[in-house]
Amino acid sequence: MGSLVKCGACGERCGTRPIGTYFRWMRADGVWKHYYARICAGCAASKVLPLERDYAGTERLTCPSCGIDTDDDYDAIYVTYFAGKGPQGDADAPFCNVHAAEYRTWVLGFARDTDNDVGAPGPLRESMSASQTLRALGRDPNVGR
Ligand SMILES: [Zn+2]
Numbered sequence: 001m002g003s004l005v006k007c008g009a010c011g012e013r014c015g016t017r018p019i020g021t022y023f024r025w026m027r028a029d030g031v032w033k034h035y036y037a038r039i040c041a042g043c044a045a046s047k048v049l050p051l052e053r054d055y056a057g058t059e060r061l062t063c064p065s066c067g068i069d070t071d072d073d074y075d076a077i078y079v080t081y082f083a084g085k086g087p088q089g090d091a092d093a094p095f096c097n098v099h100a101a102e103y104r105t106w107v108l109g110f111a112r113d114t115d116n117d118v119g120a121p122g123p124l125r126e127s128m129s130a131s132q133t134l135r136a137l138g139r140d141p142n143v144g145r
């Protein structure tokens with residue numbers, strides 16, 4: 001059975017269950033940024049899975065895009081993804097500066113900035129606020145303070 005969800009990255013309807021993917025990195029000003037998107041298996045295979053690799057003890061880090069040595073100066077992007085019933089995947093990618101910027105631009109093009117979910121004005125988002133959660137549990141958030 002297909003999925004009703006369209007891939008956040010390529011916009012095509014996912015043939016299988018979408019893969020919930022979290023991206024995070026530290027901005028130049030030291031602020032951690034977090035993004036979330038549901039993407040199709042194809043996009044995951046081309047953009048996320050290649051980032052997952054282990055570096056042996058003394059092996060030097062290399063940029064996953066161009067392969068240059070980034071051991072002394074990498075610009076890391078961290079990805080966690082949940083593919084259906086499969087296990088959670090994690091990737092710590094030691095990009096070079098150029099490809100870190102390129103990857104971030106790709107993520108920013110479609111992923112949801114989850115840092116703005118709390119306390120942000122505007123339309124209702126997917127996640128529930130604390131007061132909504134309390135109401136859903138049958139409790140009035142204005143009572144019992
Ligand atoms: Zn896709």
Ligand SMILES: [Zn+2]
Pocket residue numbers: 063064065066067068095096097098099100
């Ligand atoms: Zn690179």
